[in-house]
Amino acid sequence: MNRSPQxxxxxxxxxxxxxxxxxxxxxxxEEVEGDLAELYDYWHxxxxxxxxxxxxxxxxxxxxxxxxxxxxxxxxQYEQPSSIHPVMIRNYLKIAFRNLQRNKGYTLIxxxxxxxxxxxxxxxxxxxxHHLSYDNFHANADRMYRIVTEMHRDNIxxxxxxxxxxGKHFRDDYTxxxxxxxxxxxxxxxxxxxxxxxxxxxxxxxxVAFTEPEFFDMFNFPLLEGDKKTALLEPxxxxxxxxxxxxxxxxxxxxxxxxxxNNRIVFRVTGxxxxxxxxxxxxxxxxxxxxxxxxxxxxxxxxxxGWGGIRDGVECYVQLxxxxxxxxxxxxxxxxxxxxxxxxxxxxxxxxxxxxxxxxNAQYGGVMEKKNLWVLAIIGLFLxxxxxxxxxxxxxxxxxKRAKEVGVRKVLGxxxxxxxxxxxxxxxxxxxxxxxxxxxxxxLMLPVVNAFFHSQMTLNLFQNSRFVLFIVALGVAxxxxxxxxxxxxxxxxxxxxxxxxxxxxxxxxGFNTRRTLIxxxxxxxxxxxxxxxxxxxxxxxxxxxxxGFDRAAIVMVPMGDDSTHTKMNTxxxxxxxxxxxxxxxxxxxxPASTNSWGNFVKVDNEETNFRTSIKSADDQYLSTFGxxxxxxxxxxxxxxxxxFLVNETFLRKLNIKSPEAALGKLIxxxxxxxxxxxxxxxxxxxxxxxxxxxxxxxxxxxxxDYSDYxxxxxxxxxxxxxxxxxxxxxxxxxxxxxxxxFVDESIAKFYETEDRILQLVEFFSLIAIFIGCLGLxxxxxxxxxxxxxxxxxxxxxxxxxxxxxxxxxxEFSRLIGLAFLIAAPIAWWAMTNWLQxxxxxxxxxxxxxxxxxxxxxxIAALTxxxxxxxxxxxxxxxxLRSE
Amino acid sequence: xxxxxxxxxxxxVLLVVAACPAEAYGVTIWxxxxxxxxxxxxxxxxxxxxxxxxxxxxxxxxMGGATAERGxxxxxFFTLTALGVRALxxxxxxxxxxxxxxxxxxxxxxxx
Numbered sequence: 001m002n003r004s005p006q007x008x009x010x011x012x013x014x015x016x017x018x019x020x021x022x023x024x025x026x027x028x029x030e031e032v033e034g035d036l037a038e039l040y041d042y043w044h045x046x047x048x049x050x051x052x053x054x055x056x057x058x059x060x061x062x063x064x065x066x067x068x069x070x071x072x073x074x075x076x077q078y079e080q081p082s083s084i085h086p087v088m089i090r091n092y093l094k095i096a097f098r099n100l101q102r103n104k105g106y107t108l109i110x111x112x113x114x115x116x117x118x119x120x121x122x123x124x125x126x127x128x129x130h131h132l133s134y135d136n137f138h139a140n141a142d143r144m145y146r147i148v149t150e151m152h153r154d155n156i157x158x159x160x161x162x163x164x165x166x167g168k169h170f171r172d173d174y175t176x177x178x179x180x181x182x183x184x185x186x187x188x189x190x191x192x193x194x195x196x197x198x199x200x201x202x203x204x205x206x207x208v209a210f211t212e213p214e215f216f217d218m219f220n221f222p223l224l225e226g227d228k229k230t231a232l233l234e235p236x237x238x239x240x241x242x243x244x245x246x247x248x249x250x251x252x253x254x255x256x257x258x259x260x261x262n263n264r265i266v267f268r269v270t271g272x273x274x275x276x277x278x279x280x281x282x283x284x285x286x287x288x289x290x291x292x293x294x295x296x297x298x299x300x301x302x303x304x305x306g307w308g309g310i311r312d313g314v315e316c317y318v319q320l321x322x323x324x325x326x327x328x329x330x331x332x333x334x335x336x337x338x339x340x341x342x343x344x345x346x347x348x349x350x351x352x353x354x355x356x357x358x359x360x361n362a363q364y365g366g367v368m369e370k371k372n373l374w375v376l377a378i379i380g381l382f383l384x385x386x387x388x389x390x391x392x393x394x395x396x397x398x399x400x401k402r403a404k405e406v407g408v409r410k411v412l413g414x415x416x417x418x419x420x421x422x423x424x425x426x427x428x429x430x431x432x433x434x435x436x437x438x439x440x441x442x443x444l445m446l447p448v449v450n451a452f453f454h455s456q457m458t459l460n461l462f463q464n465s466r467f468v469l470f471i472v473a474l475g476v477a478x479x480x481x482x483x484x485x486x487x488x489x490x491x492x493x494x495x496x497x498x499x500x501x502x503x504x505x506x507x508x509x510g511f512n513t514r515r516t517l518i519x520x521x522x523x524x525x526x527x528x529x530x531x532x533x534x535x536x537x538x539x540x541x542x543x544x545x546x547x548g549f550d551r552a553a554i555v556m557v558p559m560g561d562d563s564t565h566t567k568m569n570t571x572x573x574x575x576x577x578x579x580x581x582x583x584x585x586x587x588x589x590x591p592a593s594t595n596s597w598g599n600f601v602k603v604d605n606e607e608t609n610f611r612t613s614i615k616s617a618d619d620q621y622l623s624t625f626g627x628x629x630x631x632x633x634x635x636x637x638x639x640x641x642x643x644f645l646v647n648e649t650f651l652r653k654l655n656i657k658s659p660e661a662a663l664g665k666l667i668x669x670x671x672x673x674x675x676x677x678x679x680x681x682x683x684x685x686x687x688x689x690x691x692x693x694x695x696x697x698x699x700x701x702x703x704x705d706y707s708d709y710x711x712x713x714x715x716x717x718x719x720x721x722x723x724x725x726x727x728x729x730x731x732x733x734x735x736x737x738x739x740x741x742f743v744d745e746s747i748a749k750f751y752e753t754e755d756r757i758l759q760l761v762e763f764f765s766l767i768a769i770f771i772g773c774l775g776l777x778x779x780x781x782x783x784x785x786x787x788x789x790x791x792x793x794x795x796x797x798x799x800x801x802x803x804x805x806x807x808x809x810x811e812f813s814r815l816i817g818l819a820f821l822i823a824a825p826i827a828w829w830a831m832t833n834w835l836q837x838x839x840x841x842x843x844x845x846x847x848x849x850x851x852x853x854x855x856x857x858x859i860a861a862l863t864x865x866x867x868x869x870x871x872x873x874x875x876x877x878x879x880l881r882s883e
Numbered sequence: 884x885x886x887x888x889x890x891x892x893x894x895x896v897l898l899v900v901a902a903c904p905a906e907a908y909g910v911t912i913w914x915x916x917x918x919x920x921x922x923x924x925x926x927x928x929x930x931x932x933x934x935x936x937x938x939x940x941x942x943x944x945x946m947g948g949a950t951a952e953r954g955x956x957x958x959x960f961f962t963l964t965a966l967g968v969r970a971l972x973x974x975x976x977x978x979x980x981x982x983x984x985x986x987x988x989x990x991x992x993x994x995x
């Protein structure tokens with residue numbers, strides 16, 4: 001036997017050889033492999049196959065770790081520069097810049113997508129951090145609480161107010177609190193400035209607050225002028241913010257100046273506050289001394305009567321001593337209820353609400369629930385996520401074009417790490433441009449957002465270090481999230497495959513990954529679109545449905561503060577004389593109103609267990625509002641509660657079957673001060689928003705409760721009529737401010753929250769669709785590039801342009817169809833839940849879903865039209881010529 | 884310079900490499916070792932010793948050209964370095980000094 005090439009079956013055992021190549025240190029592998037091969041040959045020659053195999057295996061074993069150690073290389077053969085060496089970084093940036101310049105369209109789409117989502121991200125961050133900063137600037141904020149009331153009846157009601165005397169007693173009786181301050185705000189007040197006969201009337205929406213001096217010890221609202229200890233001690237003194245002082249007194253020194261509240265009480269300015277920061281829930285900017293409360297409302301100021309009920313706007317803040325627990329304080333509260341409200345059925349439960357909770361707790365009138373902030377934050381993250389995903393999509397679609405570049409770089413010694421950093425720096429450049437664009441857009445958008453959320457947020461890059469940190473973190477995170485995957489894919493190309501042009505889509509992440517991402521995006525867009533349609537539909541229904549009364553062309557005009565019964569009657573007669581006024585009714589409130597006076601009435605001396613809304617109104621009320629009687633007769637004109645009308649719900653609650661059966665029953669309301677028989681039954685009308693059930697309602701002619709004129713106008717001449725109404729009104733109330741509101745407008749206001757949600761959803765669905773379309777565009781350009789040859793061949797074989805367009809059409813309609821299948825149930829579930837919040841609501845209907853998928857298809861078709869048409873109309877000669 | 888310690892097996896391997904007329908690589912060294920000592924030696928022992936000697940600087944190695952006979956794999960040829968020569972000389976000197984120090988006729992006395 002000779003030693004030259006062995007027959008195939010005389011090779012060393014394959015497993016042992018494989019083991020050797022896998023486990024033996026790399027740097028000595030080759031010669032060891034060779035030596036063993038030679039030996040195998042030798043043994044085979046001398047002792048036969050079995051012996052050779054045995055010895056080979058034994059030898060292989062003895063040269064595997066741990067029998068041999070991985071040896072240090074004596075010297076490196078070639079010193080690799082570090083991947084993040086300055087020179088390399090300069091190179092990365094240069095190449096990145098050139099590449100971006102070459103693919104302008106691609107760069108533009110990426111920058112646009114990233115910038116848009118980052119704009120949203122920045123705005124949402126600003127909003128969230130603004131809201132989280134509310135009232136966090138007071139010293140000892142962690143020990144500050146507001147005393148609030150839980151009202152336990154058949155359900156639990158929550159009120160951020162307490163009876164007005166509670167604060168005083170708590171301060172006098174216990175030592176739990178270091179400081180106690182009562183503040184009673186009265187909003188929507190008329191302020192007048194008098195200079196001789198000259199009267200300047202100003203409607204102060206935020207009104208004034210009767211404030212105990214300790215309030216300014218607890219809250220960090222510094223005084224610029226005046227002494228915070230003494231400024232609000234005496235009656236008829238006031239302090240206001242700089243802004244307010246400027247509004248009222250211009251550039252004159254405001255100290256010592258006077259102003260009138262409701263033409264009744266005069267105040268002297270004794271101090272000037274620094275303007276309140278934006279991030280406080282304290283909105284009124286005029287603080288008046290607490291002792292003046294007696295003149296404003298003797299009931300509120302009375303230490304005994306004040307326990308009778310809770311008036312909105314009465315707030316009591318306490319700052320507990322260190323170490324005093326909430327439970328301790330809440331434990332002594334029931335004693336007050338026993339002592340001062342002995343006749344009531346233990347309805348009030350006073351609790352402590354931490355200062356930090358005030359802004360977020362909607363039960364107690366908090367403005368922004370934390371839940372909503374988190375939802376916003378998640379939306380922001382989601383938008384950023386999709387933008388990154390689209391970026392990844394587009395970047396990997398481009399990867400094939402750059403395969404050769406990667407191949408050449410690798411052949412010339414480029415390391416995987418260096419290539420990775422190169423692609424990251426490209427992403428980084430795009431991100432930086434995106435961040436700059438996004439910052440610009442955010443600054444432009446901020447006023448819109450502020451108007452939307454009624455806030456005064458500012459974006460200041462140079463003052464807010466947290467914001468800067470956020471921007472930097474955002475940029476870095478986006479760069480790595482969006483750039484890593486394409487970077488790793490590209491850097492991982494095998495040079496031989498890449499240079500031979502044999503890379504296919506399999507190497508750069510399958511089509512299916514992309515499809516999944518697109519489907520996810522469109523599913524989300526469609527959920528949002530369906531949500532938007534449902535909300536719009538419900539809002540239209542709520543605003544236009546028959547409420548059971550007329551609301552068109554009826555204007556509510558509040559009575560003047562100084563109105564008397566004579567003035568009231570005179571004015572009504574004056575109003576009726578105006579041409580264009582059809583009917584006038586004087587009443588407590590419109591049939592549907594946020595104002596409602598609730599009472600637990602007795603019927604035939606039997607107590608009821610439900611809250612009845614008492615609406616006082618004259619005999620014209622039914623005809624003015626077009627309310628219909630189900631039985632009995634209208635109220636007879638009177639000055640006090642002589643007769644009652646009730647609505648059908650009232651009967652239903654009492655289990656009275658027929659309206660006729662109710663007539664003649666005796667109702668005793670308002671603790672027995674109003675006792676009268678039922679003379680008629682009104683058909684049900686909606687007395688509040690569609691969120692709520694129709695309440696049991698009783699109507700009576702109790703003159704002292706009247707507060708508004710309901711005037712039915714002739715629409716044709718509404719403007720002149722209103723002017724005439726104002727004139728007549730001012731004649732009666734010369735020093736008051738005339739105001740009016742149309743009933744349909746005030747009803748539309750019930751749905752302010754929903755309108756805002758609608759706007760938000762509209763906005764986000766727009767963005768979601770836009771970003772989804774960017775993704776779709778990316779996918780289609782990828783597809784078009786992949787199918788160039790296929791399309792050429794099809795055309796040569798006789799395909800028409802429309803047939804080829806269908807190749808694309810099929811793809812995207814399938815994607816959107818799938819997205820719809822995912823979106824529809826989610827949207828159905830979510831919106832059904834949302835509609836549950838309304839007692840009266842529309843049904844989810846098929847057309848909503850059809851409209852959603854139809855509009856998405858249309859938008860998507862428009863998006864890909866250009867790409868697809870271009871790909872389909874290319875001359876096959878061109879696409880097939882090169883190979 | 885501290886004189887490097889040479890183990891017995893190392894010394895023999897070094898001598899075999901020195902004695903090898905042609906270029907020495909794993910298999911030839913292993914063959915010579917077996918022949919010269921008459922012991923059965925595993926290939927891995929030879930490899931380990933060769934690399935250790937290279938690390939100590941007594942041997943240097945170069946990769947040869949590709950050959951047809953062992954599946955195209957290259958051989959690593961070992962040659963003695965100057966340091967290796969000195970080390971062998973040192974050992975040799977120590978030995979001969981000791982040999983000379985043996986009193987004449989002592990071996991006859993023991994009867995070796």
